[in-house]
Amino acid sequence: MPVNLQAPIADQLKAVKGVRLGTAEAGIRKLNRRDITLIELAEGSRAAGVFTQNRFCAAPVQVCKSHLSLTSPRALVINTGIANAGTGEQGVSNALATCRAVGELLGVAREAVLPFSTGVILEHLPMDRLVAGLPAAQAALKDDGWFDACHAIMTTDTLPKCISRQVDIDGQIVTFTGMSKGAGMIRPNMATMLGYLATDAKLAQPLLDQLVREAAELSFNSITVDGDTSTNDSFILIATGQVGEEIVDEASSEFQILRAEVIDIAQWLAQAIVRDGEGATKFMSIVVEGGKDRDECRKVAYSVAHSPLVKTAFFASDPNLGRILAAIGYASVNDLDVDALRVWLGTDGEEVLVAEKGGRATSYVEEAGARIMKNAEITVRVDLARGDAAATVWTCDFSYDYVKINADYRS
Amino acid sequence: MPVNLQAPIADQLKAVKGVRLGTAEAGIRKLNRRDITLIELAEGSRAAGVFTQNRFCAAPVQVCKSHLSLTSPRALVINTGIANAGTGEQGVSNALATCRAVGELLGVAREAVLPFSTGVILEHLPMDRLVAGLPAAQAALKDDGWFDACHAIMTTDTLPKCISRQVDIDGQIVTFTGMSKGAGMIRPNMATMLGYLATDAKLAQPLLDQLVREAAELSFNSITVDGDTSTNDSFILIATGQVGEEIVDEASSEFQILRAEVIDIAQWLAQAIVRDGEGATKFMSIVVEGGKDRDECRKVAYSVAHSPLVKTAFFASDPNLGRILAAIGYASVNDLDVDALRVWLGTDGEEVLVAEKGGRATSYVEEAGARIMKNAEITVRVDLARGDAAATVWTCDFSYDYVKINADYRS
Numbered sequence: 001m002p003v004n005l006q007a008p009i010a011d012q013l014k015a016v017k018g019v020r021l022g023t024a025e026a027g028i029r030k031l032n033r034r035d036i037t038l039i040e041l042a043e044g045s046r047a048a049g050v051f052t053q054n055r056f057c058a059a060p061v062q063v064c065k066s067h068l069s070l071t072s073p074r075a076l077v078i079n080t081g082i083a084n085a086g087t088g089e090q091g092v093s094n095a096l097a098t099c100r101a102v103g104e105l106l107g108v109a110r111e112a113v114l115p116f117s118t119g120v121i122l123e124h125l126p127m128d129r130l131v132a133g134l135p136a137a138q139a140a141l142k143d144d145g146w147f148d149a150c151h152a153i154m155t156t157d158t159l160p161k162c163i164s165r166q167v168d169i170d171g172q173i174v175t176f177t178g179m180s181k182g183a184g185m186i187r188p189n190m191a192t193m194l195g196y197l198a199t200d201a202k203l204a205q206p207l208l209d210q211l212v213r214e215a216a217e218l219s220f221n222s223i224t225v226d227g228d229t230s231t232n233d234s235f236i237l238i239a240t241g242q243v244g245e246e247i248v249d250e251a252s253s254e255f256q257i258l259r260a261e262v263i264d265i266a267q268w269l270a271q272a273i274v275r276d277g278e279g280a281t282k283f284m285s286i287v288v289e290g291g292k293d294r295d296e297c298r299k300v301a302y303s304v305a306h307s308p309l310v311k312t313a314f315f316a317s318d319p320n321l322g323r324i325l326a327a328i329g330y331a332s333v334n335d336l337d338v339d340a341l342r343v344w345l346g347t348d349g350e351e352v353l354v355a356e357k358g359g360r361a362t363s364y365v366e367e368a369g370a371r372i373m374k375n376a377e378i379t380v381r382v383d384l385a386r387g388d389a390a391a392t393v394w395t396c397d398f399s400y401d402y403v404k405i406n407a408d409y410r411s
Numbered sequence: 412m413p414v415n416l417q418a419p420i421a422d423q424l425k426a427v428k429g430v431r432l433g434t435a436e437a438g439i440r441k442l443n444r445r446d447i448t449l450i451e452l453a454e455g456s457r458a459a460g461v462f463t464q465n466r467f468c469a470a471p472v473q474v475c476k477s478h479l480s481l482t483s484p485r486a487l488v489i490n491t492g493i494a495n496a497g498t499g500e501q502g503v504s505n506a507l508a509t510c511r512a513v514g515e516l517l518g519v520a521r522e523a524v525l526p527f528s529t530g531v532i533l534e535h536l537p538m539d540r541l542v543a544g545l546p547a548a549q550a551a552l553k554d555d556g557w558f559d560a561c562h563a564i565m566t567t568d569t570l571p572k573c574i575s576r577q578v579d580i581d582g583q584i585v586t587f588t589g590m591s592k593g594a595g596m597i598r599p600n601m602a603t604m605l606g607y608l609a610t611d612a613k614l615a616q617p618l619l620d621q622l623v624r625e626a627a628e629l630s631f632n633s634i635t636v637d638g639d640t641s642t643n644d645s646f647i648l649i650a651t652g653q654v655g656e657e658i659v660d661e662a663s664s665e666f667q668i669l670r671a672e673v674i675d676i677a678q679w680l681a682q683a684i685v686r687d688g689e690g691a692t693k694f695m696s697i698v699v700e701g702g703k704d705r706d707e708c709r710k711v712a713y714s715v716a717h718s719p720l721v722k723t724a725f726f727a728s729d730p731n732l733g734r735i736l737a738a739i740g741y742a743s744v745n746d747l748d749v750d751a752l753r754v755w756l757g758t759d760g761e762e763v764l765v766a767e768k769g770g771r772a773t774s775y776v777e778e779a780g781a782r783i784m785k786n787a788e789i790t791v792r793v794d795l796a797r798g799d800a801a802a803t804v805w806t807c808d809f810s811y812d813y814v815k816i817n818a819d820y821r822s
Contacts, residue, residue, distance in 0.1 A: 054737060056737055056740030057740075086736050086770045088769040090770075121733025122771045308809075312818045315818050322497055322531060322532025323532070325532065329468075331466075358467070360497065399818075402814070403810060
């Protein structure tokens with residue numbers, strides 16, 4: 001049961017000029033479900049990506065990185081069911097063959113096609129069925145294909161994740177539409193997580209390259225469901241260049257508007273993955289302030305966010321401060337002064353100081369903590385009291401259903 | 412349901428000359444259960460300890476370290492129910508008062524008493540009840556008190572953990588008896604984990620100091636249940652010096668026999684904690700070989716051992732190689748060659764190569780993996796193929812019951 005996340009309504013999703021999307025059933029792993037998504041980009045489109053740091057980097061990720069370095073993309077092809085990871089040379093060859101088949105269909109070079117796969121690892125793609133399914137996806141290409149596409153890229157997701165925004169930049173209406181998928185194996189450096197964000201603005205390649213990294217750091221690389229990092233994570237930012245003048249200046253107000261919008265949407269897409277985290281019943285924001293640098297704030301935030309004991313306590317709506325403090329204490333910040341730091345629990349409209357001076361705050365009564373923990377959205381705020389840096393990590397709780405989903409996934 | 416762990420039989424536990432143990436019900440957190448254990452050591456006893464690395468180091472741990480540095484201990488006092496952690500100055504004062512009360516009862520200096528607490532965090536010890544309970548524990552002191560003591564130190568443990576060995580060293584029968592407790596919040600650098608190992612041999616203090624660190628590294632610091640490190644972990648090695656000549660030479664055969672016995676018992680005690688891990692149904696050994704150094708082997712082993720996706724797959728008896736490979740891949744060994752490494756799944760008497768050359772081994776059939784996964788004891792062996800170092804980590808699977816136990820613990 002996702003936490004405060006609704007399925008998108010088709011009418012609310014806006015077409016991005018220069019982007020057409022189509023889906024099809026190829027029967028890659030199971031029958032009767034759409035498992036191929038084709039995204040066609042107009043000539044002149046630019047893209048930039050951020051990918052998994054896992055050493056077992058899936059074949060499509062290797063090919064995607066290589067193709068992005070060679071030319072501007074004209075198409076993306078996404079399959080679910082099989083991740084084409086841990087598949088060795090055969091896997092790379094299959095990813096390349098997929099790109100070639102799409103290129104031939106659309107009349108573009110193989111290198112202009114970016115491949116993505118998500119699903120089980122260590123199995124080979126059924127290339128005959130995959131290639132046979134492509135013409136149907138091509139036939140389905142349409143401007144308003146986002147609604148179908150965000151459904152077709154789902155795996156263990158219980159809801160599709162897609163959002164649109166339109167803003168006025170220099171008198172032009174610029175559209176942004178993004179979609180993401182992922183519900184488990186989610187942590188820093190991304191996860192079985194795919195994210196796509198397209199705008200019809202025209203953005204210089206260096207700004208696009210910089211923005212995709214910044215947006216990923218503040219969104220997809222700031223979430224965790226279970227601490228596992230997948231082999232296939234990819235976040236792609238696309239600018240089709242169909243609307244307005246080219247934005248080339250980082251200091252321009254045009255870029256600042258666009259930047260804010262991209263980061264905001266990327267955060268929405270990343271948070272949507274946490275809200276739909278496997279078995280999630282709570283959405284938790286871990287805000288760490290007062291650190292010497294961002295890195296130590298992230299260490300503390302992730303230590304809290306990854307602790308199974310903290311996550312099961314949140315599932316139980318138990319304000320178990322001991323587990324939170326213990327997780328802060330083992331975050332590998334070696335000279336942390338536990339007597340100086342303070343911890344608050346909060347929810348919309350209420351925040352309570354719960355720990356200070358190495359223990360429970362004298363003003364704290366457990367009823368206040370218990371009241372906050374009953375909410376579906378909870379913030380743990382930590383002030384390390386040693387600097388000005390801050391970082392936020394979003395995560396969900398750990399429930400019976402997490403175990404059920406992951407013990408049953410392949411069956 | 413513990414994995415291949417039986418409760419000790421009273422007759423099998425041997426008294427250690429110079430050690431007397433007594434337990435009592437003090438009603439620290441709940442009524443009608445033994446929650447205080449007193450251990451009295453003969454004059455001339457020596458001890459050494461290894462403690463939690465958590466920055467929120469509990470008050471008794473702080474006092475214990477300080478007392479160990481001041482004088483040789485004559486008594487240990489252990490309470491369950493409340494961990495006296497995250498309790499600030501009042502907590503330290505309570506730990507000191509506990510030592511003072513024990514010292515007065517036994518006629519020894521406060522500094523010769525080592526305090527230990529385990530249980531919920533952030534609550535203060537009920538000093539009146541604790542001190543009022545001590546005389547009953549003193550009255551119960553006896554040589555063969557290990558059986559009662561290993562029961563009295565339990566918290567979420569389902570079984571007590573205690574073992575004895577006797578070996579002939581230079582014609583003298585030397586006795587070793589150890590006990591441990593802990594079932595959750597267990598990971599490297601120890602956990603809500605208490606371990607005590609006493610021998611009546613006479614060991615020079617420098618050898619004792621060195622041996623406690625070596626034994627902890629190869630036992631309590633090589634296990635994990637849930638990756639959480641507690642505020643209270645302590646492992647204490649005691650040599651009462653009642654039997655035989657003093658052992659002062661590291662190279663002597665006497666020390667080598669004693670060393671092997673201490674490491675073996677410490678590993679048994681540590682593995683017993685994993686076998687009784689909260690909700691555990693499988694006992695997993697993660698053996699990583701062929702590393703450049705022990706540190707990178709431990710990184711890979713812990714990455715596999717901590718992955719909730721790997722642990723839920725083992726709970727489901729699912730040979731999900733993809734999750735194992737993904738966990739190896741994100742272990743932060745940056746230049747790892749995933750095409751060179753190999754992975755085996757094994758159980759008693761059988762081992763199967765499952766992954767090589769970046770993917771599934773060509774010789775592997777899933778039936779073989781499935782057959783191995785049905786066993787209660789499973790080994791994941793990884794050859795990193797880049798050096799001669801090795802490390803082993805022991806862990807358990809992740810089940811519905813883990814969530815149940817930890818969502819309900821305080822209620």
